[in-house]
Amino acid sequence: MHDDERIISQVLSGDTAAYRLLVSRHERSVFGFVTNLVRNAADMDDLAQEVFVAAFTHLDSFNPKRAKFSTWLLTIARNRCCNFLKRRSQTTRELGDPVSDAVSPAMDVVDSETWSRLDAALDRLSLEQRTAFVLAEIQDMPLAEIAVIEGVPLGTVKSRLSRAKENLRHALKDLQPGGAESPQPASQRGAR
Amino acid sequence: MNEQRDRHDDPLEMWLAAKRDVSPPDTFVGDVMSAVERAAKSKGETTNAAPLRGCLSAQNVSYVVATAAAVVCVVRVYGVVHVLLGPTPEYSVASGETNPEVPNDKRDVSRS
Numbered sequence: 551m552h553d554d555e556r557i558i559s560q561v562l563s564g565d566t567a568a569y570r571l572l573v574s575r576h577e578r579s580v581f582g583f584v585t586n587l588v589r590n591a592a593d594m595d596d597l598a599q600e601v602f603v604a605a606f607t608h609l610d611s612f613n614p615k616r617a618k619f620s621t622w623l624l625t626i627a628r629n630r631c632c633n634f635l636k637r638r639s640q641t642t643r644e645l646g647d648p649v650s651d652a653v654s655p656a657m658d659v660v661d662s663e664t665w666s667r668l669d670a671a672l673d674r675l676s677l678e679q680r681t682a683f684v685l686a687e688i689q690d691m692p693l694a695e696i697a698v699i700e701g702v703p704l705g706t707v708k709s710r711l712s713r714a715k716e717n718l719r720h721a722l723k724d725l726q727p728g729g730a731e732s733p734q735p736a737s738q739r740g741a742r
Numbered sequence: 743m744n745e746q747r748d749r750h751d752d753p754l755e756m757w758l759a760a761k762r763d764v765s766p767p768d769t770f771v772g773d774v775m776s777a778v779e780r781a782a783k784s785k786g787e788t789t790n791a792a793p794l795r796g797c798l799s800a801q802n803v804s805y806v807v808a809t810a811a812a813v814v815c816v817v818r819v820y821g822v823v824h825v826l827l828g829p830t831p832e833y834s835v836a837s838g839e840t841n842p843e844v845p846n847d848k849r850d851v852s853r854s
Contacts, residue, residue: 566782573774581766595773598766602774603781664753665760688761722753 554619561609573602576620579689580627586684587631597634601627617698625699628681671721675714682707683714
């Protein structure tokens, strides 16, 4: 973290090129978060890029005493994604899942039906549950940092995460051989 | 999922692992830096333009001269109108400050 602060000082003193180091350090987490939250190939690159540009533009307002740079960056990413999803919630759901295409080799061993159901279930989660789940389970962020990013108490994050997991488990329930319900046809996928 | 592992967790874990394995394209950092440099340039232009704000630029000279001339004209016209239409208290009888007329033979012309 001290390294991040040193680089930020350099950038603020006029060395714009030093910002490349910050982008390289955090590109994976920001891109992963945006990709898994937005799940729209046409927009996720632009959104992830916008996050870094917005962070650069407002870098002088970053306070290292309040949060780590990575937390601050993901807060910007979270706000941008939420605004985007609120504006285009319908369009996002109608488009395909670029993440599934990107991991196609693994699809040989895992039932694509299962992953499709999980993707659909992730999309159906409320925005609050989805951001909490992506940050905790995919980004492996500590819950305390998620509470800072979401601007809610720790207990709220825990309950959102618990409900998100329950919803995802429920999506898999009827796919299991010993499940109580029979698998639904593909046309009914997405109905709760 | 780190808790309550059950029979559903295996596909869930594999799905999560795939989600974690998302990488940005190779050109991502370069694209971001291009956008950042554009933002820095426009930010710098805005910052440099700020000190000129409020200063007398060449484009404003004619406007300032015309305004000053108009102000001078208004002041002079006001002065003329004030002289022509304004009261003259030193000649007013009603004010009671004028000296009474004295015939020449009653004037005191003694040198003592």
